[in-house]
Amino acid sequence: MHIVITGGAGFLGQRLATRLLARGELRGEAIQRLTLVDQVEPPCPPSDTVDVAGRALDITEPGALDTVLDARPQVVYHLAAVVSSAAEADLDLGMEVNFDATRALLEGCRGRGLANTRLIMASSVAAYGGELPAVLDDMTALQPQNSYGTQKAMCELLINDYSRRGLVDGCVLRLPTIIVRPGRPNAAASSFASSILREPLNGEEAICPVATSLQLFVMSPAKVIEALIHGAEVPGEALAPFRAFMLPGITVSVAEMLDTLRQVAGDEALARVRHEPDPRIEAIVASWPARFETRRAEALGFAGDRSLHDIVMAFIEERSR
Amino acid sequence: MHIVITGGAGFLGQRLATRLLARGELRGEAIQRLTLVDQVEPPCPPSDTVDVAGRALDITEPGALDTVLDARPQVVYHLAAVVSSAAEADLDLGMEVNFDATRALLEGCRGRGLANTRLIMASSVAAYGGELPAVLDDMTALQPQNSYGTQKAMCELLINDYSRRGLVDGCVLRLPTIIVRPGRPNAAASSFASSILREPLNGEEAICPVATSLQLFVMSPAKVIEALIHGAEVPGEALAPFRAFMLPGITVSVAEMLDTLRQVAGDEALARVRHEPDPRIEAIVASWPARFETRRAEALGFAGDRSLHDIVMAFIEERSR
Ligand SMILES: NC(=O)c1ccc[n+]([C@@H]2O[C@H](COP(=O)([O-])OP(=O)(O)OC[C@H]3O[C@@H](n4cnc5c(N)ncnc54)[C@H](O)[C@@H]3O)[C@@H](O)[C@H]2O)c1
Ligand SMILES: NC(=O)c1ccc[n+]([C@@H]2O[C@H](COP(=O)([O-])OP(=O)(O)OC[C@H]3O[C@@H](n4cnc5c(N)ncnc54)[C@H](O)[C@@H]3O)[C@@H](O)[C@H]2O)c1
Numbered sequence: 086m087h088i089v090i091t092g093g094a095g096f097l098g099q100r101l102a103t104r105l106l107a108r109g110e111l112r113g114e115a116i117q118r119l120t121l122v123d124q125v126e127p128p129c130p131p132s133d134t135v136d137v138a139g140r141a142l143d144i145t146e147p148g149a150l151d152t153v154l155d156a157r158p159q160v161v162y163h164l165a166a167v168v169s170s171a172a173e174a175d176l177d178l179g180m181e182v183n184f185d186a187t188r189a190l191l192e193g194c195r196g197r198g199l200a201n202t203r204l205i206m207a208s209s210v211a212a213y214g215g216e217l218p219a220v221l222d223d224m225t226a227l228q229p230q231n232s233y234g235t236q237k238a239m240c241e242l243l244i245n246d247y248s249r250r251g252l253v254d255g256c257v258l259r260l261p262t263i264i265v266r267p268g269r270p271n272a273a274a275s276s277f278a279s280s281i282l283r284e285p286l287n288g289e290e291a292i293c294p295v296a297t298s299l300q301l302f303v304m305s306p307a308k309v310i311e312a313l314i315h316g317a318e319v320p321g322e323a324l325a326p327f328r329a330f331m332l333p334g335i336t337v338s339v340a341e342m343l344d345t346l347r348q349v350a351g352d353e354a355l356a357r358v359r360h361e362p363d364p365r366i367e368a369i370v371a372s373w374p375a376r377f378e379t380r381r382a383e384a385l386g387f388a389g390d391r392s393l394h395d396i397v398m399a400f401i402e403e404r405s406r
Numbered sequence: 407m408h409i410v411i412t413g414g415a416g417f418l419g420q421r422l423a424t425r426l427l428a429r430g431e432l433r434g435e436a437i438q439r440l441t442l443v444d445q446v447e448p449p450c451p452p453s454d455t456v457d458v459a460g461r462a463l464d465i466t467e468p469g470a471l472d473t474v475l476d477a478r479p480q481v482v483y484h485l486a487a488v489v490s491s492a493a494e495a496d497l498d499l500g501m502e503v504n505f506d507a508t509r510a511l512l513e514g515c516r517g518r519g520l521a522n523t524r525l526i527m528a529s530s531v532a533a534y535g536g537e538l539p540a541v542l543d544d545m546t547a548l549q550p551q552n553s554y555g556t557q558k559a560m561c562e563l564l565i566n567d568y569s570r571r572g573l574v575d576g577c578v579l580r581l582p583t584i585i586v587r588p589g590r591p592n593a594a595a596s597s598f599a600s601s602i603l604r605e606p607l608n609g610e611e612a613i614c615p616v617a618t619s620l621q622l623f624v625m626s627p628a629k630v631i632e633a634l635i636h637g638a639e640v641p642g643e644a645l646a647p648f649r650a651f652m653l654p655g656i657t658v659s660v661a662e663m664l665d666t667l668r669q670v671a672g673d674e675a676l677a678r679v680r681h682e683p684d685p686r687i688e689a690i691v692a693s694w695p696a697r698f699e700t701r702r703a704e705a706l707g708f709a710g711d712r713s714l715h716d717i718v719m720a721f722i723e724e725r726s727r
Contacts, residue, residue, distance in 0.1 A: 214647060216544075223537075223547070224536070224537065224539065224547045226545045226547045226548065227547065227563075228566070228648035229563070229566075229567070230570065232571070235567040242550070243556065243560065245556070249551065250553070326549060
């Protein structure tokens with residue numbers, strides 16, 4: 086079993102690599118090779134049994150993935166992407182990285198007859214938009230209101246068509262908002278969603294820029310990684326007629342998040358959250374759908390977190406490791 | 407007012423050109439120039455007042471539309487496309503004509519600052535697929551099960567994003583099945599839908615390859631042309647948040663079509679339809695959705711046919727002109 090991860094130096098790429106090495110197998114086969122590709126040299130988690138290689142490549146360069154695909158990997162995780170704000174700031178960059186490079190990857194598989202290579206891509210809740218129903222389901226239209234979501238939705242269509250034509254074996258997972266991310270607050274509009282839990286648990290102050298009634302559709306990093314692994318193992322036939330769907334996140338309000346913080350770490354921790362409404366952030370985040378029926382993902386065996394409490398406890402446990 | 411029509415030699419392109427010249431104005435402005443672009447030299451309908459030009463161009467050639475766009479047209483109808491069967495037979499051809507050329511057209515508008523140029527594209531019922539509800543609406547997902555529909559759906563997303571960014575002023579109309587097309591039966595799976603009316607009305611035999619209970623979502627050529635004209639006139643602000651939607655067709659069964667034929671032309675005409683079930687055609691056509699709620703199109707002022715009877719009478723009237 087040879088696995089490739091594009092975006093292998095990123096948040097999910099590194100966690101996925103570590104998890105795959107800890108498992109040692111995928112699809113019932115021992116992992117022999119793991120190739121991490123990123124524009125920055127990806128750190129290689131150590132392994133005694135697996136040949137782990139990091140390749141510094143810009144996937145927008147013509148033929149960038151040629152030698153990687155020549156090795157005929159059985160599983161390709163395509164996680165390289167520029168994020169929402171970068172794709173909005175630079176249309177060409179977003180189109181090249183998020184769309185054209187995905188198309189080149191599909192063509193690379195097609196040209197080499199990698200019909201049975203499972204290609205797993207991460208799409209996003211940002212692909213939804215427009216006049217959405219109160220509860221979204223697997224047949225809700227993608228009418229993205231940002232370029233990142235547009236590019237992700239176009240990739241979904243293309244991966245589905247190449248898979249339908251038997252040119253590759255694709256599977257696209259739409260990821261909920263991921264909490265609790267480790268690290269520091271960043272420029273992302275969703276940054277506060279991790280921050281209002283992470284910082285107080287670390288004894289630091291956090292700012293909550295939105296109303297406590299605001300709801301989010303969330304998943305823990307661990308469950309996202311589990312879903313990526315399951316995405317390699319679910320049988321291709323089961324993925325028809327459309328190979329992209331939302332993962333089973335859970336719907337939580339900011340009030341519930343703060344309540345869980347207090348339950349877990351007391352009034353002292355809660356007091357570290359300052360409420361400073363930011364209408365700009367509120368407007369962006371409020372436009373993201375927060376309620377989904379995720380029947381397809383569940384029928385395919387994808388599982389989400391049991392509760393917000395579990396998510397927070399998992400973060401605390403991981404941090405103390 | 408300068409108008410460009412790509413696919414100007416095609417069925418809809420030629421009718422649209424004739425109709426525009428008969429009107430003489432669009433968006434309240436007198437039409438001065440009309441440029442028809444097609445890979446085959448488009449016939450130019452005569453006009454005393456409008457400068458009508460036909461250009462033989464392959465829109466997949468780099469820069470093919472440069473001189474056309476340099477003239478800064480106010481309205482571009484983008485109707486050039488390869489049809490469903492051709493796009494299915496040749497993935498590269500379909501991607502180049504149906505997707506890449508649309509993207510190049512968008513880039514051409516962007517590069518010239520044609521932010522106010524209204525770009526009208528024709529999408530299709532073939533963009534729908536998968537596990538569809540009994541009645542589709544404006545928020546039903548596009549999960550195409552053919553490459554043509556995939557390419558159309560990708561164009562919808564891209565035109566919406568370029569419009570949202572203020573780079574062009576796009577509007578995409580999803581067309582129902584068009585009946586009654588003049589001419590001869592062809593290889594299209596939907597060919598029978600026109601044939602079972604047209605041939606008997608012309609005193610000829612027709613073959614009905616599907617069950618009479620089968621339903622279709624249809625629109626007359628005249629109403630499609632009216633919709634294309636309205637698509638140039640509807641205000642851009644009204645098109646947000648998503649600039650692609652289904653036109654208001656009507657749902658008809660094959661039994662109703664045959665019944666209308668009998669009402670209009672008697673038992674003799676009806677007797678010219680031979681029933682020869684073709685499971686291959688039945689399977690394709692039965693997968694096309696036949697029931698839609700088209701609220702957005704109606705709210706935007708797009709109108710469909712009043713009845714199947716009207717559609718058939720309009721065909722008879724046009725034929726006798
Ligand atoms: N983290 C989330 O909340 C979330 C939510 C939805 C979807 N996603 C998607 O999941 C995937 C992984 O997300 P992440 O959080 O790990 O993001 P990340 O930004 O940490 O990782 C993405 C990686 O892609 C690499 N990359 C960018 N351009 C490249 C290029 N031209 N060539 C090679 N590598 C390039 C970056 O260097 C980075 O290491 C992305 O596709 C992202 O869109 C993430
Ligand atoms: N007629 C229908 O039932 C229907 C239904 C849904 C959507 N549409 C769409 O409406 C549009 C017009 O349909 P139509 O029925 O007039 O089709 P048509 O085939 O009669 O016309 C399309 C024209 O595009 C031209 N063309 C193809 N490739 C080209 C290239 N590389 N460069 C330049 N020109 C090229 C063809 O020569 C042809 O004249 C198409 O986009 C079609 O997909 C039609």
